[in-house]
Amino acid sequence: MKFIKKVSAGVLLSFGFIFLMISAVEILTYNQKPTPQEQQKAADTIIGGLVFGLPAIAYGGWLVWSMRKQHQKLLSDRLQSTFYRLVEENSGTISLLSFAKQAEISGEEARQYLDAKAKEFNATFDINSQGGVYYHFHV
Structure with a gap:
């Protein structure tokens, strides 16, 4: 399960980054005097990049954050049990x-x-x- 979460987080963050970069490139290379078709295509590309990129980045970030919290909890529990065992022994x-x-x-x-x-x-x-x-x- 942990491996699947790591892979999923990596894939989501990667795809989210790619989609956001597509939107950013479209914004940066936007023609000053576009035709209506070019204007519509640019708007669709920017909106599509944001619609797919932001949720992917958010969910991938949440997966990373939850795995980090879980790791900290396991480490804390291990340290605490080791501490109490050594105090007792x-x-x-x-x-x-x-x-x-x-x-x-x-x-x-x-x-x-x-x-x-x-x-x-x-x-x-x-x-x-x-x-x-x-x-x-x-x-």
Whole structure:
């Protein structure tokens, strides 16, 4: 399903862009003294490009936005479950490195996440002699 959404969004955005470009080219190359037939053809081309281009761009953009929101939700859920599991397993003490490793994120992302959780739960942190950071959550 995810693959189909990605392909659909790509196709819709591509076709929408093409239709909008056709309208833009028609506007830019519009003859200053057109015949009534040329004028009607130009108007039809511009309206057709807008009628097909704008909805395709809008729906393709909505698909991209919804997939991004879904990905963020999955990442948030994964980080939260990893966090609670490590707090439970280690009696409230989590090292920055172990959280980053278990959650499969960078050290900076792990630090930001744990700092936010430390503020939320009023936790403390220590730095050992080797420079490792440990967060202590009161269970």
